[in-house]
Amino acid sequence: MTPMTQNLPHPRRNLANEIVSVLRSDIISGVINPGEALAEPVLAKRFGVSRAPVREAIIELERAGLVQFETTGRTRVRTLEEKDLAEIVETRIALESMGARLAATHWTPEHTLRVQQFIAEQEAATTDEEFSLLDIAMHEYIMKRSGNERLVVLWQYIRWQFEMALTYIHRLQINTAHDLRRFTVAGHWKVLETLAGRKPEAAAKVMSQHIIGSLEWSVTETTEHPPAAGSAPRRGNLAKMKRASRASS
Amino acid sequence: MTPMTQNLPHPRRNLANEIVSVLRSDIISGVINPGEALAEPVLAKRFGVSRAPVREAIIELERAGLVQFETTGRTRVRTLEEKDLAEIVETRIALESMGARLAATHWTPEHTLRVQQFIAEQEAATTDEEFSLLDIAMHEYIMKRSGNERLVVLWQYIRWQFEMALTYIHRLQINTAHDLRRFTVAGHWKVLETLAGRKPEAAAKVMSQHIIGSLEWSVTETTEHPPAAGSAPRRGNLAKMKRASRASS
DNA sequence: GTGACGCAAAGTGTCGACACTTTTTTGGTG
DNA sequence: CACCAAAAAAGTGTCGACACTTTGCGTCAC
Numbered sequence: 361m362t363p364m365t366q367n368l369p370h371p372r373r374n375l376a377n378e379i380v381s382v383l384r385s386d387i388i389s390g391v392i393n394p395g396e397a398l399a400e401p402v403l404a405k406r407f408g409v410s411r412a413p414v415r416e417a418i419i420e421l422e423r424a425g426l427v428q429f430e431t432t433g434r435t436r437v438r439t440l441e442e443k444d445l446a447e448i449v450e451t452r453i454a455l456e457s458m459g460a461r462l463a464a465t466h467w468t469p470e471h472t473l474r475v476q477q478f479i480a481e482q483e484a485a486t487t488d489e490e491f492s493l494l495d496i497a498m499h500e501y502i503m504k505r506s507g508n509e510r511l512v513v514l515w516q517y518i519r520w521q522f523e524m525a526l527t528y529i530h531r532l533q534i535n536t537a538h539d540l541r542r543f544t545v546a547g548h549w550k551v552l553e554t555l556a557g558r559k560p561e562a563a564a565k566v567m568s569q570h571i572i573g574s575l576e577w578s579v580t581e582t583t584e585h586p587p588a589a590g591s592a593p594r595r596g597n598l599a600k601m602k603r604a605s606r607a608s609s
Numbered sequence: 610m611t612p613m614t615q616n617l618p619h620p621r622r623n624l625a626n627e628i629v630s631v632l633r634s635d636i637i638s639g640v641i642n643p644g645e646a647l648a649e650p651v652l653a654k655r656f657g658v659s660r661a662p663v664r665e666a667i668i669e670l671e672r673a674g675l676v677q678f679e680t681t682g683r684t685r686v687r688t689l690e691e692k693d694l695a696e697i698v699e700t701r702i703a704l705e706s707m708g709a710r711l712a713a714t715h716w717t718p719e720h721t722l723r724v725q726q727f728i729a730e731q732e733a734a735t736t737d738e739e740f741s742l743l744d745i746a747m748h749e750y751i752m753k754r755s756g757n758e759r760l761v762v763l764w765q766y767i768r769w770q771f772e773m774a775l776t777y778i779h780r781l782q783i784n785t786a787h788d789l790r791r792f793t794v795a796g797h798w799k800v801l802e803t804l805a806g807r808k809p810e811a812a813a814k815v816m817s818q819h820i821i822g823s824l825e826w827s828v829t830e831t832t833e834h835p836p837a838a839g840s841a842p843r844r845g846n847l848a849k850m851k852r853a854s855r856a857s858s
Numbered sequence: 859g860t861g862a863c864g865c866a867a868a869g870t871g872t873c874g875a876c877a878c879t880t881t882t883t884t885g886g887t888g
Numbered sequence: 889c890a891c892c893a894a895a896a897a898a899g900t901g902t903c904g905a906c907a908c909t910t911t912g913c914g915t916c917a918c
Binding site: 412415416419420423425446447448450451453454455457458462508509510511514517518521 | 695696697699700706770
Binding site: 624 | 901902903904909910911
């Protein structure tokens with residue numbers, strides 16, 4: 361690990377935080393695979409630190425749901441089954457539809473401008489990664505407009521799990537289908553319309569449908585280019601999730 | 610230390626978990642006051658252990674939102690302002706209305722029986738504490754019927770924050786008003802009706818209204834028997850919360 | 859009396875060590 | 889060659905120690 365630039369006013373847990381960032385992105389991006397073991401001494405050596413900060417980092421990753429403690433005490437990267445994907449999406453809808461609802465209640469024209477900019481950048485994005493990053497950034501922006509810090513914090517954790525899941529859904533799919541992009545951008549316009557119109561209920565509903573819709577497209581596209589053996593989620597639970605989506609209306 | 614009923618079987622971190630249980634109940638029940646400092650060496654001495662498990666316990670309490678890290682590194686019991694109460698309730702509604710929605714989709718007659726039992730016990734409760742514990746237990750039971758573990762875990766954290774907030778709202782109020790009890794029990798009957806009828810949307814809506822309604826009663830009752838100086842939430846945000854409640858319909 | 863200075867106390871972040879447990883390897887046996 | 893036992897290796901949980909930072913307090917000059 362790069363010798364930390366010290367003396368920066370980080371709230372607490374300096375080394376641990378840096379380690380968390382690295383490991384989290386490793387897990388989300390699939391550099392470390394689900395089921396893989398995370399041993400404290402090994403990581404300590406990798407990062408050139410003692411076990412203490414590594415241990416704290418691992419606790420934080422467990423909090424985020426990216427890692428799982430076994431009864432023996434060992435730690436593994438969490439594996440994802442179909443049920444997990446359903447849970448993640450349901451939870452994301454719960455948090456994000458409430459986020460959109462609250463955001464709509466005190467939305468301003470400046471916020472509209474910012475979101476329009478996000479959408480424009482997304483339309484101009486050249487790589488899938490750029491598109492995806494902008495998507496997340498925009499959802500985060502809207503969540504923060506809710507003004508509810510707790511909601512944002514919980515959403516962050518679910519979001520990371522969602523990103524991790526997407527990595528495995530998309531693992532064998534080289535390019536994001538152009539249609540998915542169009543679908544996503546269209547969804548964003550609809551969401552923005554409800555926010556700008558300060559219609560909380562509509563915002564919550566449209567956001568739910570946008571989330572479930574995007575996922576359905578992703579999974580559909582992926583299963584057409586068949587994914588990794590058995591590990592990736594299939595479409596079985598989508599009907600249930602769609603019900604949950606119509607949910608928050 | 611009094612072994613608290615630990616519902617989420619955390620396989621790891623033994624000493625830390627016991628310490629978490631004790632400190633959490635101390636904070637929720639007001640034995641340790643908001644703003645009070647939690648120093649690792651002091652707690653280590655109190656529990657007769659070294660700093661390591663204490664440190665992990667404190668991290669867990671921060672995860673639960675009961676404790677806050679300052680920029681200096683010190684830890685204090687989180688203080689609650691009016692805004693915090695609004696955030697907690699909004700988040701609880703987001704999670705619990707989704708929980709009720711999901712629970713309704715696979716509700717069985719056995720579940721109905723169990724909830725009826727909860728309500729009966731609540732009607733028979735003699736002390737406020739008993740009433741309150743049964744209330745929480747029932748909400749937890751319904752959340753678990755959602756079948757979504759992630760939702761339940763996030764809800765647990767918010768629930769502890771909610772309990773902590775209630776302690777401060779009710780601090781000076783000796784008895785739970787009988788009307789509040791009646792209101793609460795009536796709400797539970799309504800919720801059960803939607804669950805038993807397997808009406809997900811109605812369940813979500815009724816649950817939201819039940820939560821916001823209970824809070825409104827609590828705060829009203831409390832402000833009539835005036836609460837501690839300035840620290841307890843006032844009614845300013847209730848209108849906004851009520852909007853958020855109608856929300857999840 | 860009051861305010862600045864500086865020293866002592868308290869606290870956090872990190873480290874290495876040790877005991878105990880689980881997993882893996884090894885080596886002997888049928 | 890398969891199989892079990894025992895030893896070795898790897899890993900976790902907890903401890904005490906130390907450096908550095910922040911806080912608290914007493915002292916001294918004015």
